[in-house]
Amino acid sequence: MSMTRRTFIKATLGAGVGLSFPGGFVFPSRSRAQGKVREYHLFASRARINLGVGPDFWAWTYNGLVPGPEIRVKEGEVIRVILKNYLPEETTIHWHGVPVPNPMDGVPDVTQKGVRPGESFVYEFEARPAGTYLYHSHARYQLDQGLYGPLIIEPANMTGAYDREYTLMLEDWVMMDEGGVSAPRKRANILMGMMGGREGTPPSRAPLLEPGYDGYAVNGRVYPEVVPITVNQGDKVKLRVLNPSSATIYTLSMAGHRLTITHTDGRPVKPVETDVLRIGMGERYDVEFVANNPGYWLLAAMEQGLGEGELRIPIRYKGTLSKEPVKPLFRPGLRFVSYWDLRSLGSGDTPSSEAPERFYSQVLSGGMRSPYWTINGQVYPEADPLPVTKGERIRIGYWNRSMKPHPMHLHGHFFHLVNPDVPKETWIQKDTVIVNPMEKVEIEFLADNPGKWFHHCHNLYHMMAGMANVLVYY
Ligand SMILES: [Cu+2]
Structure with a gap:
């Protein structure tokens, strides 16, 4: 069925141009060019795996594989992924780094309801811009159970200045059934037992500490x-x-x-x-x-x-x-x-010379005598959102007041890394930036993709322990 429809769309609307039929009837075209649809089926399920060394164990996988299958398309094509959930709990897929439309961003209870066991969800978005990305589950601890894969968007016109290419996924594993969630904890759970989690939080709801x-x-x-x-x-x-x-x-x-x-x-x-x-x-x-x-x-x-x-x-x-x-x-x-030695190629993404119109300060802390990690002292989901206005230039200043590095990730946008020592047009673009212990780092971006965008530390255990909030605009 979908095959027929897709073929039809490809045959008639592929170039985004209205077709003239005999008798003067003009078939309506879509408002913008629609690239070729590339369809993928991802089945999220437990599977017995082996990493070549160590025991067989049950991981959480896409299509029975770790990592999940590589999605590789050309810039401008349309990625359509049909996710089917065979896991025992809700799941989603996030397209890490790709500035997708908000409803496709895959964050449970922020951009969509979690896809329940036995149910399906169709993600569809234009693959743009070219680059190296990840896809992964954004539900609970599923990232550390194996639910991730590479997403490569090749330039529409390959410049092919190399002879061979390899994708390397660098993965930390707990080689036990269910992966990271069942690991021995390096920092004793005794602490959690003593505290019983945060006040009013039953211990079973308390966040997990980083595994070994x-x-x-x-x-x-x-x-x-x-x-x-x-x-x-x-x-x-x-x-x-x-x-x-x-x-x-x-x-x-x-x-x-x-x-x-x-x-x-x-x-x-x-x-x-x-x-x-x-x-x-x-x-x-x-x-x-x-x-x-x-x-x-x-x-x-x-x-x-x-x-x-x-x-x-x-x-x-x-x-x-x-x-x-x-x-x-x-x-x-x-x-x-380091970041500070890198310079943008200045490929038309130059930040405006205007001063930013809105500033948010984000103090990152936690880890000392507490299982929680915080932004401005708040634990997500009880964290203030960051409201902005469409079209504004936003600056976020991080100040890491903890003893751990935090790779901070903003969904839906690339940001420029503020580097006061060099001209603005050479500031690099990223979507994830490591903020080192006691370091201050600033990012700047244009609010050009409305929605509710998750913003968080990409240490999964810090994120699940509260180090997150939501940027909002319409
Ligand atoms: Cu962190």
Whole structure:
């Protein structure tokens, strides 16, 4: 049925142009160009999985896979995803980073009702702009149970300046049935037992503390079972590095090579070489390297989280015989490119030279003798919304007064990262920014996509413990 309808739309309205029929009847066209519809079916269900190392266990999956299947389309095409929920609880899908229309944003009780067990929901939106994105469940702790996958929007006209491309999902795993929710807790639950949760909150409703992870996987495989990146000498290789982890920041380095950063959160930057790449939860980096050092190497990470183990990705030159890949050394003197070294390409997204019209201060705290994480002392959902007016230029100033880094994510918008030391037109665009302990960071964006937009820390356990609020305008 839908096939017929889609074919019909494609045949008649694909170009968004009215068709003239004999007799002068003009078939009505849609008001704007409608790209080709790319339809995907995602079944959310428990599935027995194995990460190559460690036990078989029950994860929560899309189509029985971890990570979920890659969605890859061209800019301007229409993504239609039919989600069917076979899980024992409500679910949704969020298109992390894509400025979708608000009703498609997938946040339960903010933009839609949770999709109940046995029910379906159809997400449909235009794939724009080109870039590297994630899709994931935004319900409860499902992100840390395996419900995520890569979403790649290719430019309509590929500029193909590289020879091969790999998508790398960096995943923190609790290799136990139901994943993160059943993990041993690193910080003793005794605290919670003593407090009984927040006043008036039964302990069973109290938020979970961060788990101790026991596996770091790349595309669902733990080293040494990670599928190697295989290159020919002379190749220019593009890596799309995505961090769908729930509570782990990775600091990556590659033995024998330098990485060139070309995009952050899907947005282009002036290419810059680095030895070290730091990537927080919800962030994405596109990096390139030239395969000019034949051998067998590792791209590996020191992680900042509560787990044990290492994340490693083998890079093997074809014809290399060595059995043991060479590890990168994290030594002083390595070049570490931070946000403040990155410059936008100035691709027409230049922030206005006008001063921002509205300012919100967001103080991030928690973690000390409390299971709750707060913005301005408030615990979501009992948190004040951030009302704005359509068309306004908004600035949000974060001040992290805690001892943990917080990757802050705004739905529905790209923002510019305020960098007072450089011209405005070079401020980079992102959708997720790590705010380090005791650091102040400001972002600025145009309120050009009306709705109720979730705004939160992308540490899942901080978000679930209250570090969230909602930006609202119509
Ligand atoms: Cu946080």
